Amino acid sequence: MKPDETRPGNRILTWLALAGGLLFLFPALYSIFMSFQTVDAYYTGTLDFTLENYQLAIGQFHFARYLFNSLIVSGTVTVMGLAFATMAAFAFARFRFAGGNLLFAAVVATLMIPSHISLIPNYLSLARVGLLDTYAGLILPAISNGFAAFFLRQYIRGIPVALDEAAYMDGATPLQVLWRVIVPIARPAIFSMGLFIFISEWNSYIWPLVAVGDEDLYTLQVGLARLYKVNPGEDVVNWPLVMAASTITILPILLGFIFVERHLVRGITMGAVK
Amino acid sequence: MLFRLTPYLLVLPLMSFIAVFTYIPIAASINLSFREWDFLSPTMPFVGLENYRLLLSSHEFWNSVRVTALFAVISVPIRLGLALMVASYLVRETLPSRLLRGALFLPSVTSTVSIAVVFSWMFATDYGMVNAFLVSLGLGRVPWLQDPQLALWVVIVVNTWKQLGYDIVIYIAGLQAVPQELYDAAAVDGGRKAHVFRRVTVPLVMPTTYFLLVVSVIEAFQIFTIVDVMTKGGPAGATDMLVNMLYRVGFTLFDIGQGSALAVLLFILLIALALFKSRVLGRRIHYEA
Known part of the structure; x- marks a missing residue:
């Protein structure tokens, strides 16, 4: 049309x-x-603008720290998640090996497994090795992404094998084929999956809530929920302050969204329809 | 030799993380569900099915089951119905339709905590936007989140607002796969819009509807964040979903055994739904080239 x-x-x-x-x-x-808005302007319905809420949120209420934590955690999960998923996807798409089908089935099955089943055991096992209240504790359980591995495997299967074979002829190793041939061609799919992983991790709430008690390691989501629910020393919620914190929480995704909407929608619909 | 090892080395990192953080925890949950433990005591005695018995005879558990099921049964048809109607208007690739799609899709990638906080303000009794609007119409203030009759509806509204854009995007993909000739034929036959919608659009996107139906029911049974931020399960348990109860039992009461039993029951339910989905969807043919 x-x-x-x-x-x-x-x-x-x-x-x-x-x-x-x-x-x-x-x-x-x-x-x-x-x-x-200033707090007074908010309650009286007048127009009086200020940056004070942001100064308060960033300074006194540590949202600069939470932003940093969220970036570290989501960034690491995205990079490692993509690397692991791409490597496995390449193996599942291009190699026939004993147990390969079974392992792939185990990856696909994770798409059906609800994450709450691992909440208590992961908490207990990370507590045992002393990784609660650490970045590692926030990151490690989120790294394996069965959906990304499945999605990329389907994508790589669509790439002509002749390209791999030509590279092997020229004496390339499997890792070189992956890095020089597959990854450049699959870049749009990898990019879509990267966005998908980053956004899910950025917005994830229940695991960071469980895994971290130390305020210095709060992610934005946990920090925002705390700020709203525990309003220190006040009877009424300081709404303008809470909204400044909320804006800080959504801003990175909001700004990114404008540039990547297409990729995102494509990733989501491909995952659903196939 | 190295060549034969290559695939195993490539899948090793992913598989070991999946094993450690997904599969072993399932076994651990089942094991813990047969034990009594408070996270501190040095022993965790085996108590058989006691945790399940306690759970299944508690009012709290059945209340959570009822509330969660009610949430799923009400919110899913609303989401899908609205989404299909909107999607059938936005299916064309024009500028207005693309702009509106973008706007509708935005909440589904936005932080759920932020959304829950913003809507807590919208529905706040004293300074909320909704009540301000009602007052300006000469009506009284409504205690949206304090009234057990209303709180669940607020949760449904917020969840619908967040998820609608995702459903629309999926429906648009489904609609675009429907051959245009079918619509042209219906138009030639003089079909009215509502009629074409009911007789052509709805049947042809059935595969998409099945997909969304099962996915959103599974998702509905896992709702946690909106409730945790907005109502904490209250008032009087009126919005106490299963995962919110799991969090409370496991992480504030530290009743590891009963929390695990609850997790296992929910797990069995969701796996059954997921298997139902792959059975049903596996047999459906997609209307695409």
Whole structure:
């Protein structure tokens, strides 16, 4: 179907769609607006803007620290998760080896396994080796990503084997084939999976809630939930402050989203339809 | 020789992490569910099915089952119905439709904690936006999150707002696979819009509907974050979902045995649903090239 943006009436449609979208996103947009209001202005309904809420959130309430923690954890999980998933996907797509099918079935089965079943055992085993309240404790249980391995394996199978064979002829090792042939071709799929892993890890809540008691290691999600639920020394929630913290929590994804929406949607629909 | 070892070395990191953090914990959960332990005492005696018996005879457990099932049964049809209607309008690749899709999709990649916090404010009794609106219409304030009759509905609204965009995107992919000729034929036959929707669109996206149905039911049974932030399961247990109960039993009461028994029961339920999904979906043919 041809794009028909120029037909009469479509400009009105565009504006209507924009208005509909803004209305739908109103709660989120208003929370960002509120984060720039002074507390007095918020309660009296006047207009008085300030950056004070952000200064408070970042300084006194440690959100700079939480942001840093979230970046470290999500970044590490993404890089290691992608590396492990890509290596395994390459093996499952290109090698026939004893036990290979069984191992692949074990990977696919993890897609059905709900994560809460491992909550208590992972807590206990990490406690035993002293990894609670560490970055490693936050990161390690999140690294293996069966979905990414499955998705990339399907993608790699679509790449002509002749390309691998040509490289082997030239004396390449399997790792070189993976790195020089497969990875460059599969880059869009790897990129989509990277986004998928990063966003899920950024937003993950229950494991960081369980695995960390030390405030210095809170991720943004845990920090925000705490700030909202425990409002120190006040009877009423300081909404503008909470909204500033919430904005800090969603901002990286929000900014990224504008650039990568297409990749994201493609990754999600490919995973669902195939 | 090295060549034959290569695939094993390549899968080793992923497989060992899966073993340690997914498969061994399943066995550990089953084992712990037969024991009594508070995380501190030096022994963990074997108590057989006692944890299951206690759980299945507790009012708390059945309340959680009821609330979670109610949540799933109400929220899933609302999500899918709304999503299909919106998707059938947004299926065309025009600028307005792309803009709206982007806006609707955004919440599904946004932090659930943030969303729960923002909606806690929306539905706050004293300074919330919803009540401010009601007051401006001359109506009274409603204690949305304090009223046991209403709190679950608020959770459903928030969850729908977050997930709708995902459902829409999946439905659009399903709709785009439907041959355009079918719509043209229906239009030639003079079918009205509502009629075409019911007789052409709905039957043809059935495979997508099955997929979304099972995925969202499985997801609904795992809801935790929205409830943890907004209501803590309250008021009076009115929003106490199964995973919220699991968290409370395991990590605030430190009743490891009963928490594990609960985890195992939920696990069995969700695996059954997932197997049902792969059986049913495995036999369905997708309408795509």
